[in-house]
Amino acid sequence: MTETIPRTELRTIRRAFSDLRKDLITGSFALRPVAPLAATHPLVRQMPRAVRPHAPWLPHAAIVVGTFYLMAVASETEGMGLALLSAVPLLVALYRPVGAWWLSFAASVFWSLGAPEPVWSSMWPWPATLFASHIAVMVIVASQNRPRVAGQMLLLTAVLGVVCDFSADGQHTNAFPMVITSCVIVGAVVARRSLRETKQQVAVQQSATHEERSRRTLLEERATIARELHDVVAHHMSVIAIQAEAAPYRVANPPEELATSFATIRENAVAALTELRRVLGVVRADDPDAYADADPEAPQPTLATLDTLFAGVRAAGLTVEHITTGAVRPLPSGVELSAYRIVQEALSNALRHAPGSTARVEVAYVLGGLGLRIVNGPPTQAVRPSPGMGHGLLGMRERVAMLNGEMTAGGVEEDGGYEVAVFIPAAAVPEAEASGPEASAPKQGHAPDPSGQAPGLKKGPAPEGETMKP
Numbered sequence: 286m287t288e289t290i291p292r293t294e295l296r297t298i299r300r301a302f303s304d305l306r307k308d309l310i311t312g313s314f315a316l317r318p319v320a321p322l323a324a325t326h327p328l329v330r331q332m333p334r335a336v337r338p339h340a341p342w343l344p345h346a347a348i349v350v351g352t353f354y355l356m357a358v359a360s361e362t363e364g365m366g367l368a369l370l371s372a373v374p375l376l377v378a379l380y381r382p383v384g385a386w387w388l389s390f391a392a393s394v395f396w397s398l399g400a401p402e403p404v405w406s407s408m409w410p411w412p413a414t415l416f417a418s419h420i421a422v423m424v425i426v427a428s429q430n431r432p433r434v435a436g437q438m439l440l441l442t443a444v445l446g447v448v449c450d451f452s453a454d455g456q457h458t459n460a461f462p463m464v465i466t467s468c469v470i471v472g473a474v475v476a477r478r479s480l481r482e483t484k485q486q487v488a489v490q491q492s493a494t495h496e497e498r499s500r501r502t503l504l505e506e507r508a509t510i511a512r513e514l515h516d517v518v519a520h521h522m523s524v525i526a527i528q529a530e531a532a533p534y535r536v537a538n539p540p541e542e543l544a545t546s547f548a549t550i551r552e553n554a555v556a557a558l559t560e561l562r563r564v565l566g567v568v569r570a571d572d573p574d575a576y577a578d579a580d581p582e583a584p585q586p587t588l589a590t591l592d593t594l595f596a597g598v599r600a601a602g603l604t605v606e607h608i609t610t611g612a613v614r615p616l617p618s619g620v621e622l623s624a625y626r627i628v629q630e631a632l633s634n635a636l637r638h639a640p641g642s643t644a645r646v647e648v649a650y651v652l653g654g655l656g657l658r659i660v661n662g663p664p665t666q667a668v669r670p671s672p673g674m675g676h677g678l679l680g681m682r683e684r685v686a687m688l689n690g691e692m693t694a695g696g697v698e699e700d701g702g703y704e705v706a707v708f709i710p711a712a713a714v715p716e717a718e719a720s721g722p723e724a725s726a727p728k729q730g731h732a733p734d735p736s737g738q739a740p741g742l743k744k745g746p747a748p749e750g751e752t753m754k755p
Contacts, residue, residue: 308434314384317429319345345379351421352376359414370396371418382426386438389415389422390445397449409458410449416463423471432475439468499679506680510687513585513626517618519558526554587621588648591628595646598632603661604643605632611650620711623684624648624655630677631659631705639703641665654690654710663701678705685709 321341322329332340352375359368370392378385397410411419419442427435446460529550533539586594595605616624628646635644642662649656678694685692690709697704 304433305437308430309383309387309437312383313387314381316380317382318380319378319382319425319429321345348375348379348421348425355414355418359412362414363412367396367412367414371412371414374422375418378422378425382422382429383434386422386426389419390441393419393442393445397445409453410445411459411463416459419463420467420470423467424474427471427474428478432479435471435475439464439471442467502679503683506683509680510623510684513622514619517585517622518561521618522554522558522561526551526558529554585618585622586625587618588616588624589621591625591646591648594625594629594632598636598644601636602640603632603636606643606645608645608647609650610647613650616655616711620655620688620709623688624657624707624709626684627657627681627705627707628659630681631661634677635659635661635703638668639664640668642702651708653712654708657707657709658704660697660704661702681705681707 322344324341326341328343329337329340352372355375356368356372359365359371374385374389374392376385377388393411393415396412396415408416423435423438423442426438443464446458446464450458450460529547532547533544536543591607595607598605628648632644632646635642639661642664644659644661647656647658647660649658681694682692685707688709688711690707692705692707694703694705696702
């Protein structure tokens with residue numbers, strides 16, 4: 286213990302001198318010009334338009350003007366020698382800040398040793414102009430370097446002040462005011478710079494967090510869409526498998542080649558259903574209980590079930606008006622499901638962000654696709670804070686992009702409401718395919734037994750949709 290402590294202290298002292306050499310000695314006179322203000326700086330933006338291109342150089346102009354003012358004052362009080370000692374370091378600080386501080390420190394030492402009349406007064410060892418110049422140089426250096434450099438400058442300045450104070454034989458000097466004033470001013474500059482850098486780091490972290498959250502939400506929305514579309518695809522594959530199995534029995538004495546072809550079709554359909562279940566199992570792996578309370582036999586919603594959705598929304602306090610234009614026709618199951626989910630999410634957002642408002646849902650069956658327009662008015666009740674960050678819109682856009690559609694969303698300038706407009710290209714489904722054979726078509730979410738035995742139905746996975754989180 287008696288040997289470790291001295292070695293530790295010696296190591297600390299060596300590290301301190303090493304840091305001092307790196308910060309204030311090595312490359313002290315390297316060219317490091319003071320950068321102009323950014324175009325987004327508040328001072329620049331407040332300037333008139335004609336002066337704004339030159340506004341970034343205002344700090345440099347202020348330093349130059351202050352330098353000549355100090356020179357004028359010093360030349361009248363102490364002579365041209367003090368004027369040069371006060372002005373040269375300030376001008377050099379514009380391009381070589383650390384080297385300028387060494388010049389100012391050397392000027393302070395030179396004046397304290399070779400003053401024309403070394404009277405021990407309140408203006409020794411720093412005359413008024415040199416006092417202001419030295420602090421100004423330290424402020425410039427502190428604003429351009431790490432806080433450790435400011436601490437080193439303050440420490441060396443304090444050492445010089447203590448030496449001068451002891452050499453004054455108890456007379457008054459301005460060493461103590463120099464130390465206190467420089468610590469307060471330079472400390473404020475360092476604190477402001479550190480606070481600004483901390484805010485920038487926090488902003489960067491928040492941006493990264495928001496991007497990561499958006500990416501994760503996008504993956505969750507894609508997983509939700511995959512779960513919902515599983516039932517749609519499983520339904521059609523089940524119909525193919527059952528029809529392929531029943532087709533040979535609809536013809537008397539079918540050729541062996543025909544029966545073999547239908548058997549192959551059924552085997553491929555069943556294999557596709559098996560692979561589909563495996564893929565869905567991977568999607569569900571992160572949250573296997575997400576749909577634990579859902580009815581496994583419930584079909585996925587379509588536009589025909591919008592009235593049930595509107596009834597629930599009206600019961601929650603939102604007035605909904607439903608308008609359907611065009612000739613209603615059956616559409617592909619994926620389009621029907623996505624359209625239902627888009628309307629559901631838009632109304633959920635209206636309930637959350639515009640309580641007490643009215644909403645209008647327009648469903649337009651147009652040539653070549655389906656148009657949706659959901660508009661809600663401004664809120665008439667207090668809006669409660671919501672943890673949502675627009676992820677509901679992200680889910681809607683993902684569904685529209687999946688179907689090669691177009692979507693716009695934004696505020697309504699007339700009344701302050703919100704509008705979501707969607708167009709989904711889709712061809713009409715033939716009536717025979719839309720209705721399907723009642724005897725052979727299974728429920729959504731079911732599939733024929735992959736074992737190839739009786740054409741009974743086997744319950745498949747149970748993905749159920751839920752309202753997308755905004």
